[in-house]
Amino acid sequence: MDFPTACPQCAHVNRAEFADSSVHDLRCARCGVRYCVLVRKQKFEVLFDLGTRALMDGYAREAVASFAAALERFFEFYVRAFALEQAAGREGSFENALAALEGTWRHVSSQSERQLGMFALAYLLREGREPDFLTPRGLGTDFRNRVIHRGALPTRAEVDAYAAGVFTLIDRLLTELGAGAAHAELVQEQTFAAHVRGLPDGVTVVFEEHPGMFRARRFGTLSPIPKPAKAQLQAAQSASGVNDARAFQQALFEQALAERGSLLRGFKSSS
Numbered sequence: 001m002d003f004p005t006a007c008p009q010c011a012h013v014n015r016a017e018f019a020d021s022s023v024h025d026l027r028c029a030r031c032g033v034r035y036c037v038l039v040r041k042q043k044f045e046v047l048f049d050l051g052t053r054a055l056m057d058g059y060a061r062e063a064v065a066s067f068a069a070a071l072e073r074f075f076e077f078y079v080r081a082f083a084l085e086q087a088a089g090r091e092g093s094f095e096n097a098l099a100a101l102e103g104t105w106r107h108v109s110s111q112s113e114r115q116l117g118m119f120a121l122a123y124l125l126r127e128g129r130e131p132d133f134l135t136p137r138g139l140g141t142d143f144r145n146r147v148i149h150r151g152a153l154p155t156r157a158e159v160d161a162y163a164a165g166v167f168t169l170i171d172r173l174l175t176e177l178g179a180g181a182a183h184a185e186l187v188q189e190q191t192f193a194a195h196v197r198g199l200p201d202g203v204t205v206v207f208e209e210h211p212g213m214f215r216a217r218r219f220g221t222l223s224p225i226p227k228p229a230k231a232q233l234q235a236a237q238s239a240s241g242v243n244d245a246r247a248f249q250q251a252l253f254e255q256a257l258a259e260r261g262s263l264l265r266g267f268k269s270s271s
């Protein structure tokens with residue numbers, strides 16, 4: 001996925017390919033000036049936005065893979081945030097805590113089932129309760145596997161429902177994490193700082209906050225969930241599980257899509 005960036009020198013719009021590191025060293029196609037764009041956005045946000053864009057463009061099947069990957073990367077984000085939050089309350093440096101976390105993650109990085117296990121424990125330790133949403137039904141696992149592994153062609157309605165479920169789960173867990181998410185975000189800030197220190201003189205650094213749907217909600221530019229609706233959602237979730245909450249999840253996602261989805265169009269390649 002590429003996105004537009006404005007040259008800090010001449011304002012020419014150059015397009016950049018989203019990098020895994022969120023660091024983009026660019027040279028303006030018009031004036032030749034070098035600049036560096038740092039995108040403050042987590043991997044799960046990038047993937048979720050990719051899925052949303054694919055859905056809006058009519059690629060329902062492709063969207064499923066992005067939403068599924070977004071959920072997996074969000075579980076990783078949660079584990080990282082929790083581990084660093086815990087470490088912050090103890091003696092020792094952030095660098096050591098991060099190194100221990102990276103080393104630990106390597107043991108699970110190639111198997112998503114192991115990662116799910118780590119997330120389950122992190123959730124239990126942080127919230128003091130069972131992550132009861134980690135059921136195949138709650139995660140839409142059967143649907144995801146049918147589409148990704150067995151080549152099923154889903155309807156738009158099925159993908160909408162899946163996306164809504166993933167959106168609602170991530171949104172809820174981010175809300176629970178609250179300020180705890182800042183610990184994981186600090187890692188990205190440090191990566192940025194290290195990169196900026198290594199840049200030669202004369203390279204302009206540009207920080208970008210992209211209009212991701214989760215970021216929008218967290219920083220308050222998306223309408224908050226009205227209180228009665230929130231209570232209704234929680235009641236529906238605790239009463240008889242996922243199914244009753246589906247319609248409501250759908251409404252939440254549709255609302256987010258209507259408010260922010262159009263901004264994602266800005267990422268679309270114009271060439």
Ligand SMILES: [Zn+2]
Pocket residue numbers: 007008009010011012028029030031032033
């Ligand atoms: Zn330029």
